[in-house]
Amino acid sequence: MNILVWHVHGSWTTAFVHGKHRYLVPVTPDRGxxxxxxxxxYPWPDAAEEVTPEQLADEDVDLVVxxxxxxxxxxxxxxxxxxGRDVPAIFVEHNTPKGDVPHSRHPLADRDDLLIAHVTHFNELFWDTGATRTGVIEHGVVEPTTDYTGELERLAVVTNEPVRRGRVTGTDLMPRFAQVAPLDVFGMGVAGLPDLLGLPHERVTPHDDVPQSRMHAEVARRRVYLHLCRWTSLGLSLIEAMVIGMPVVVLATTEAVAAVPPQAGVLSTRVDTLVDAARWLIEEPTAAHRLGEQARAVARTRYGLDRFLADWDRLLEEELCASR
Incomplete structure (x- = not known):
């Protein structure tokens, strides 16, 4: 099957293009x-091919994602x-709704020409999609090649644009954890964090736009992974940390409560509980390793690449057959 798909969300698209199909990825001169x-x-297989907008007119595309x-x-x-008429289409909804959440109307609501595939059950529950058909295909990740060591008594966060997004990414909570141990923040748009938080670089160290393979290796050396997002679909970096074997301390919001069962991490909406958990894991490396092994087992079972690709193959075939 020839599938047109844009490179948007790096980790998700990386998993998606590891399937058995041919993936046509648009490229423009500015790579905008x-x-x-x-x-x-990210390491991508050869099945993901770059195509220009001009070339696409001559491509035999079976389905658009x-x-x-x-x-x-x-x-x-x-x-x-x-x-949706001449070529079938699936819209992947990665995000939680914004604004007046209980009444958030999806921009593709009430359409009969496509299907919306949510990446979490939380998203499907909260988006009002009207009569548009929906489904859920949970995340899958390409398993990182590194393993948790936890040798550094430091806390790790992976998030994008925490300076700009503020409370959404839990940026305001970081100083409370920085009192427990130095905080390393990986991602895009993290450079201004120490100044924003009024903390020295020794307590909050930004690591801006580190390549994924190197980032995994660096994150795995930190003792604890923090997930402080108040309102997000489900951070793939959280799942990747669990697959690496890291103990995770997680704000119990959105899909995180389903992704991280009690035996696989510490979840709470009470920040004091999470701060205490971070302190405990910093001080008790044996407990940190034990919790990380549980996290790894859970994540490998639920978010394995084989399950993800099998679910997508089933949906792609169903939509292709329905269009004929």
Whole structure:
């Protein structure tokens, strides 16, 4: 099957293109947000091929996987076909709703020409999609090649744009954990964190835009992984940390309460409980390793790449058959 899919969410797309199909990934001269092309910091298989918008008009595309509403118009123009009518389409909803959440209407609600595939059951519950068909395919991750050591008595966070996003990413909570142990924050847009929080670099150290393979190796050396997001779909970095074998301390919001059962980490909406848990794991490396092994077992079972790809193959075939 030839599948048109944009490179949007790095970890998710990396898992998706590891399937058995041919993946056509748009590329533009500026490698901008609608033409990023193949990943440069993630290992992708040869089945993911870069194609220009001009080349797409001559490609035999079987199905389009969309991740942003505006991709509908782009795909129609580039393929010169009506998306959802001439070629089947699946829209992957990665995000939680914004604004007046209980009444959040999905931008693709009440459509009969595509299916919305949510990445979490929480998302499907909270988005109002009207009459549009929906389904859920939970995340899968390419298993990191590194293992947890926890040799450094430091805390690790992986998040993007914590300076700009603030309370959404739990940036305001970081100083409380930095009192327990030095905090290393990996991701894009993290450079200004020490100044924002009024803390020295020794307590909050930003690691801006580190390549994934190196980031996994560095994160695995830290004693504890923190997931402080108040409102997010489900951070793939959290799952990757669990697969590495890290003990995780997690704010009990959105899908995290399902992704991290009690035996696999410490979850709470009470920040004091999480601070105490971080202190305990910093001071007790044996307990940290034991909790990390439980996290690894849970994540490998629930978020394994084989399960993820099998679920997607089933959905892709169903949509392709239904369109014929």
């Amino acid at each position: 947000r609608y033409g990023l092309g193949r990943a440069r910091t 969309l991740q942003r509403p505006e991709e509908l118009e782009l795909a129609s123009g580039w393929l010169r076909r009506q998306i």
